[in-house]
Amino acid sequence: MVYGGGKLALYLSRIIRRLNSEAIVYFAGDQKMMPAYDYETEDAMAEGVEVRLLRRITQIKNKSFTLEKLKVEKGKAVGTNEFETIDGDVLIIANRQEADSxxxxxxxxxxxxxxxxxxxxxxxxxxxxxxxxxxxxxxxxxxxxxxxxxxxxxxxxxxxxxxMNSPFIKLEKHPTASYRKLHMWYKTEAPQKEQEKQAPVEAVKNFDEIVAGLSEPEARFEAQRCLSCGNCFECDGCFGACPEDAIIKLGVGNRYKFNYNACTGCAVCYEQCPCHAIEMIPEPVNPINDVKK
Ligand SMILES: Cc1cc2nc3c(=O)[nH]c(=O)nc-3n(C[C@H](O)[C@H](O)[C@H](O)COP(=O)(O)OP(=O)(O)OC[C@H]3O[C@@H](n4cnc5c(N)ncnc54)[C@H](O)[C@@H]3O)c2cc1C
Ligand code: SF4
Ligand code: SF4
Known part of the structure; x- marks a missing residue:
């Protein structure tokens, strides 16, 4: 039996299944309290791991374990004063993930x-x-x-x-550019790539990777979903759209500079910037506002 409800308890119990033994996970909380993703619990169960929630060990005598049943009250697991005794060959305590420092x-x-x-x-x-x-x-x-x-x-x-003897100074963070602030003029219809997965009945027979993962080209393709919220990705949209040629290109990786003497404040650049990298602000006395770096 494995005592704990996190990733470690679940993965250990799956190893035990691969060694052809029964594995029961006892956790002193409900499923919502488990520090693991739901799919990790579901995958463990699909491989034959039994998960018994709301149980706390109160006594151990040789190979006999007394567990108190718990219930959830105000979001916390509390004792019920009801007990059960079970037998187990091995108890693995797996309820903490901490660094050995x-x-x-x-x-x-x-x-x-x-x-x-x-x-x-x-x-x-x-x-x-x-x-x-x-x-x-x-x-x-x-x-x-x-x-x-x-x-x-x-x-x-x-x-x-x-x-380098030149302390790093943390740059100020951009205000969050939420999805509503983006001006997306393009949309992609590319469903998320499903990763191949071994069937539980096969997976439990070996120690091979269960989820195939992505190849490098696939991972790069998936990464293109990034909407670059708030960060200029040098699409040249503003540069091409400005009617006054007020946007100066600084070369790959260096983004752009605004010539505020030529800029009329028409907001064309702002309105078509897909990722909200440009803000329109009241004209300051000495305008120095460039595309955010
Ligand atoms: C079962 C399990 C499942 C997990 N699943 C996920 C998941 O799905 N997704 C996720 O994001 N995270 C997951 N995690 C968490 C993730 O693995 C850790 O948070 C992450 O690995 C921490 O990285 P780290 O570099 O701090 O430490 P570690 O990855 O632990 O690296 C520390 C390294 O230091 C080495 N070391 C230790 N002591 C010494 C020493 N004295 N001298 C030299 N080297 C030493 C160790 O050997 C190790 O290689 C999981 C963790 C566990 C235990
Ligand atoms: S606001 Fe200024 S920089 Fe932007 S498109 Fe209009 S003129 Fe060009
Ligand atoms: S500021 Fe916006 S429109 Fe201009 S290049 Fe960057 S991402 Fe494109």
Whole structure:
């Protein structure tokens, strides 16, 4: 039996199924509280994993486990004082996902919190100069590859600034360009690519990848769905549309500059910019507003 309701519990139980054993996941919450995607629970169940929700272990005697049944009250799982006893050969506790940061204890200045996470400053540096941190070892509820990759991208800018002796200054964020603000003059009718998946009955017989993934050309094609909200992607639309030739092209990757002496404020550029990279603002005394960088 596996105690926990997150990804780790589900994937461990699927490994147990591949080793030809029964696997039952017990979780002290309901499905909504499981820190896993619904499809992960469904895939595990399709492979024969049993998932029993709202159960908390209260006693273990040899291979006999006493579990209290729980109920949800005001969004929290609370005890019911009803118990059941089950037998199991092996109990795997899999209810936490945390970084093993113990090896950093010997590094002076690195602040390790009680839960093993590391404290960093606004430049994403730990208490030891020159050591940066990101990913699962930072405090936070959401631990995912996506977030870890984001941390890596951010840290890389600060690391580069540190090494070049030219600290990275974070640029101000654009105001959010929601879908309603976009002026889409083109639409694509391309259904999302379905990734091939092994049937559960076959998948459980081996340790092969279950979801085939995308080839590089397929991934690039899918990435073209990005609407570039709020970010100029150099479509030349404004450049071609401006009746006053007030938009100056600065070359690939450098976007454009506006010649405000020639600009009449007709808003043609703004109205056709597909991704809302141009804002119309009241004319300042010394206009210096370019396409957002
Ligand atoms: C079962 C499971 C399923 C998951 N599914 C998803 C998912 O579907 N989508 C998603 O986005 N995220 C998922 N995650 C979360 C995701 O895997 C992590 O959030 C992400 O990998 C964190 O990246 P990281 O670089 O911080 O740490 P890690 O990926 O853990 O990388 C840390 C690396 O440091 C190495 N290391 C550790 N100690 C030392 C040391 N002393 N010296 C040298 N090297 C060391 C480790 O070997 C490891 O390679 C899942 C996690 C689990 C456990
Ligand atoms: S607002 Fe100015 S820059 Fe934009 S299209 Fe009109 S004249 Fe050209
Ligand atoms: S500002 Fe808008 S219209 Fe002009 S090039 Fe960039 S994305 Fe295209």
């Amino acid at each position: 113990g090896f950093l204890r010997s590094v002076s200045g690195v602040v390790i919190n009680d839960d093993g996470t590391i404290t960093i400053d606004a430049q994403r540096m730990t208490g030891y100069e020159g050591i940066f941190a990101g990913g699962d070892m930072l405090p936070g509820e959401n631990r995912s590859s996506t977030i870890a990759i984001g941390h890596g991208k951010k840290a890389a800018k600060y690391i580069n600034g540190y090494l």
